[in-house]
Amino acid sequence: METPPAIVWFRNDLRISDNPALRAASALGQPIVPVYILDEHAPGTWAAGGAARWWLHHSLAALKSSFAKSGLDLLLLRGPAALVLPRLVRETGARAVFWNRLYEPWAVQRDRQIKSALRAEGVKVASFNASLLFEPTSIRTRNGEAFRVFTPFWRACLAAPEPSEPEGAPDLSFLRGFKLPAGERLEDWRLLPTAPNWAGGLQAAWQPGEAGARARLDAFLAKALDHYESERDRPDHAGTSRLSPHLHWGEISPRQVWHAAKTHPNAKAFLRQLGWREFSYHLLFAFPSLPEEPLDARFQAFPWAEDAKALASWQRGRTGYPIVDAGMRELWQTGWMHNRARMVCASFLVKHLLLPWQYGERWFWDTLVDADLANNAAGWQWVAGCGADAAPYFRIFNPVLQGEKFDPNGDYVRKFVPELARLPARFIHRPWEAPPAVLDAAGVKLGTTYPAPIVDHRAARERALASFVGERRVGIGRMRSAVVRG
Ligand SMILES: Cc1cc2nc3c(=O)[nH]c(=O)nc-3n(C[C@H](O)[C@H](O)[C@H](O)COP(=O)(O)OP(=O)(O)OC[C@H]3O[C@@H](n4cnc5c(N)ncnc54)[C@H](O)[C@@H]3O)c2cc1C
Helix, strand or coil: CCCCCEEEEECCCCCCCCCHHHHHHHHCCCCEEEEEEECCCCCCCCCCCHHHHHHHHHHHHHHHHHHHHCCCCCEEEECCHHHHHHHHHHHHCCCEEEEECCCCHHHHHHHHHHHHHHHHCCCEEEEECCCCCCCHHHCCCCCCCCCCCHHHHHHHHHHCCCCCCCCCCCCCHHHCCCCCCCCCCHHHHCCCCCCCCCCHHHHHHCCCCHHHHHHHHHHHHHCHHHHHHHHCCCCCCCCCCCCHHHHHCCCCCHHHHHHHHCCCCCHHHHHHHHHHHHHHHHHHHHCCCCCCCCCCHHHHHCCCCCCHHHHHHHHHCCCCCHHHHHHHHHHHHHCCCCHHHHHHHHHHHHHHCCCCHHHHHHHHHHHCCCCCHHHHHHHHHHHHCCCCCCCCCCCCCCHHHHHHHHCCCCHHHHHHCHHHCCCCHHHHCCHHHCCHHHHHHHCCCECCCECCCCCCHHHHHHHHHHHHHHCCCCCCHHHHHHHHHC
16 A cells, blocks of 8 residues: 655745745655645635736746656646645545645635644644744734734844744655646646736746746845845835745745845845735734725725726826836836835825725736735735824825936836836926927827826825815824824
């Protein structure tokens, strides 16, 4: 009789090194069955968007070929994990199942049920933390509650035991030998776009998979980290790590990033950004409605507008504000957007257009390769001013000044809004102020080759503040006096 195998259920941990579930399974010395289950049936799931599906396809292909090097295969199955996993246990006779934890509310619930069902059948089940530096429940206020403010949260993290050293890849070669049941073909999952293929820009920008993640980290450590603190806000420069999709999909662990970066003289500012990621997960775990509802309940009744035309202009990068349009087009073309541009674009949707932050959150979810329930929801709530430790609602970014400050030569705009490329830097963030001769010389016809602003900044700002202050259930006295002072 064949030795029963151990199953390793892969989810957002698409790597072989520093993978505690894989390591624990391999330590048993039994054959292993690595499996990925495409579960699009979980209740309340935010089904992966188009850009995420593209990434998943390539990341799974990369993981499959890594396993192939050890003579193993990654089994691909599809369906509700609560049915598919127990069926696989029965088919293979496995007596042990290992996975790394997820923190999305629906996944937490589903995994708990699967764990108790398998245990009831006498199967050993163990789960691990592979995607966070600190487990959400391990960092608590003095009263034992979740933090709502970042700085004390991060202070508490830094005072906690340091995240353990990452572990290398286990030797898998002696674990082969188990005949896998029939699985599905990755190509049949149709994760890639069919005609039209909009993924050319994604393909050019990214190398999904563990090797791509490592290369991205090494390149960042070799160069950009030196100037991270001064450059991280510049969308026109490659000043940040661009590790977010790799971290989201678990192609690299935050422990690996932490330990590789921590001795660098400029590590502090960078590690703090990893801290924001931790904070988002901390919030999502404590407040499972974070993706749908404002944490600050006073915003439940905020008088949002409905304007499908304005939403479409924002989505397509045709608002007439060059920095906003550059950000939205970077997102569409590459599946990623610089953090400063995310803040400016998000602020524009929520404050200039007065559209609900959830609309923007949904669009980002569909178009980002790093779409992440915790980070996306926390980012949107922060910008909208309704989240934990949020930017106050009355702080309204001026898109012209933001552009001039963070893209001073207009190179970011030139790259993603080519119809403005020939405008001089002086007018590139305010083309409507350029004299006709300058527009002519640059080949720009406002309203024809490039849109005129869809809202006037000053009027939009007034409207946002009036909605905020005027909404009695929202605009409370403390905030109102801050507006007056501001
Ligand atoms: C409206 C909005 C939506 C966002 N949606 C997402 C999302 O869906 N997925 C996502 O990963 N990030 C999101 N962010 C956070 C941030 O913009 C990205 O993580 C960052 O731009 C990724 O670039 P990087 O890897 O070069 O970051 P670096 O500056 O190199 O930072 C290193 C890592 O720290 C984490 N990080 C950095 N900034 C933040 C932050 N503000 N919040 C949480 N984690 C952070 C990321 O994992 C990042 O890879 C959002 C921010 C905003 C304002």
